[in-house]
Amino acid sequence: MLPALSPVQEEFLYFIWQFQYASTATLTTTDGEVIEVHHPGFRNHNAGPDFLNARLRIGGVEWVGTVEAHVKTSDWLLHRHQGDRAYDNVILHIVWQHDRPVPRPDGTYLPTLELAPITPGTLLTKYQALTQGTDAIPCAGQFRMVKPLRQTAMLDTALMQRLERKADHVKFVYDHSGQDWEETAYRLLATYLGAKVNAEPMEQLARVLPVRLLHKHRNSLIQLEALLFGIAGLIPIEADTNDDYTVVLRREYQFLAAKYGLADKQLPVHIWKWGKLRPAGFPTMRLAQLARLVQEHGSLFSVLIGSSDTPTLLKALQVMPSAYWQTHYRFGKAANKVSSSLGEAAAEGLLVNTAAPLLATYAKHKDAPDLLDRAIAILEQLPPEDNRITRLWDEIGLHVRTAFDSQAAIELYNEFCTPKRCLNCQIGMALVRE
Template sequence: MNEDLINFIWRFRLFNQKALVTSRNEPVEIISPGFYNSHAGPDFADVKVRIGSTTWAGSAEIHIRASDWERHGHSTDKAYNNVILHVVYENDLRVLRADGTEPSMLIIKPYIPENIKERYRQLIENMNWIPCEKQLPHVDSIHIQNCLDRMLVERLEEKSAQVLELLKHNQGDWSETFYILLCRTFGFKLNALPFELLARSLPMRILDKHRDSLFQLEALLFGQAGFLEEAAADGYIQSLQEEYRYLRHKYALKSIEQYLWKHLRLRPQNFPAVRLAQFASLVHRSVHLFSKTLEAGNAAELSKLFEGISMSSYWETHNKPGRECARMAAQLGKDSVNNILINTVSVALYSYGRYTDNSQFISRSISLLESLPVEINRIVLRYREIGVKSGSADRSQALLQLKKKYCDQKKCVNCAVGARIINSA
């Protein structure tokens, strides 16, 4: 038995409510199970029950075993003095509140239907790619859509919380925060961390001073990335090294370690040096990029902010400092632009909407995702095989959240689809 399941059963009253009695054999009537509390304190607030002839209003606490009350420290926590009903699966201990009184206890085990426990067991114990893989094709599409709508908002809320924390670190500077987010996105998943460390080591205000010179921007970015530490392989890299030595001394900079960068299983056009060259060109071309992002009216206008970014000629034929390669496309591809819009722009818009309490930016964030093509990755493709449709980026983002936060962790009772399956007739 799982405490999440008991919470689920209590919340939706999925137990036999006739002839309920407490551990002291007092009749119990559940007038209202209350509201789930995701913060500190008892599990359910605003609970209303009738025990014997007395109606009580307060909180309810859910446990597998009664002794969990002691194990969790509730017997000395005054926040639990208003618990009017202790709901347990097994009664193995008499417990007291901090004020010395004993809360009424409901042993819910005898009242839970066996079919509910069996459906939950089938979900949790199977070894399929997702727990509900076999049952999912039989779930009504409207329930799946509602689940994915919730997943998208949850994902944006989680990401925006991280953005607002970064904003706090940057003392409310949105341009600096957006710069770090954008730099991280340029690294894709594999090099997101070193790109972020690079951005944190090289404030935007320094790049702004050299925006007019692409050469100086490359010297700063490649130098801070640790790519200019080795002996120069050609004249251009030697020139970058000389320029970086001057700028490093001028701004008292310290580069990150070169070993942090990953190349394994990356296509050459996605090597860190190529992405750095593209980022340098973006900084060189863009002024007040965050302000322009806020002002852009739709996906087409936002795309134009990142399209047509050409690397300097050296990097068109080099994918590492000093390493020549076949000529590459100089501009950011459509997929790369969409990746920026999905993982940086939409998140920044949502976060700014939360920060300013302006729902228009939140709506624009979601509308942007709805207008962009779906991301193609192994998770989205596998859900498609199972029968879950994904037409645009809002759905692929929702599926990533569902897989990572719920399916992988088997939190089926907290998922609308899993709850539907468990509670099915």
């Protein structure tokens, strides 16, 4: 009985072709020509045909070229490959369902291999069990069947992919910061302090208020705060708050704004969000902490990448803001008890999400593998993140013990499980193959 022509993704076709899982010793085209596979080709993850440098014998003729895969033969026309010269060297079209011949520009027809009739039913069943289930993690019910060594190998792959992806973002910030590592570190740190809710306004603030300007006033914390709160648009007008600190801050900002021509760079106050935030995460607290970090550390970049000792790094980041922000969460409103320092959990998150990617990017820039090793070591020395995703993994038997594990688990979930790219995952591949 033939496998049902139920929907499959192209990745299933790649999987069958790459590992030659068709259930017949003799492959034939839809025109009846015998196909001998000397090499299926190398998977192409960039633009163009799906497999490169394939070596085939079709109908007794040797061919070297590319192989393209589609769910239906007509997808060739739907994707407009007929007018793309990059596909002129395709020697075989592999499809799940052959619904029409595809002509080449010279009028001949593209050799086509239909996989649905020759795919083992058990293979299709296992694949569909993963991709058509409703579990947040497709392999949840089978995860414990996979050998721990294979699980670990996939976590290593996911972690390196996550670092590479984050490094691409750091490189983007670096290129848009005048290729200045100090400015890059400052922008990344500011954005992280904004968390998800205020990451965008913090990133905007760091763009319009460069760290080199802040460095000119490192000897005066009140001036650093005046610059940060002033550009943020958060200093209250005189009619709203007139305590001693705010009066001084307002006066300092007016002077500095005039000196540096900052008036037109001030952000609108409405872009800052306060709802659903704990007071310790208010924009005012984060800016006060940022001011103290800039004052205490001449080079934020050196702090973030300069030490392989994680406890030392954590201690350097857990700063206490100025006296006013030890008794206030917002301007003019004193609180009985204020959690004002950058806490250990926030410092750990900063290392995971800022220092490690920054180190990985700098390692690539300098071609220094030891710096990449240091980035990984930071993650291995920090406790795991505790969130919805890590708890899902824990429930099915993946014990997340370090930040290395949690970052890998998050990447695996977001980039493989959620889009159901199971056959790009060593765990999913093992479950289908075995």
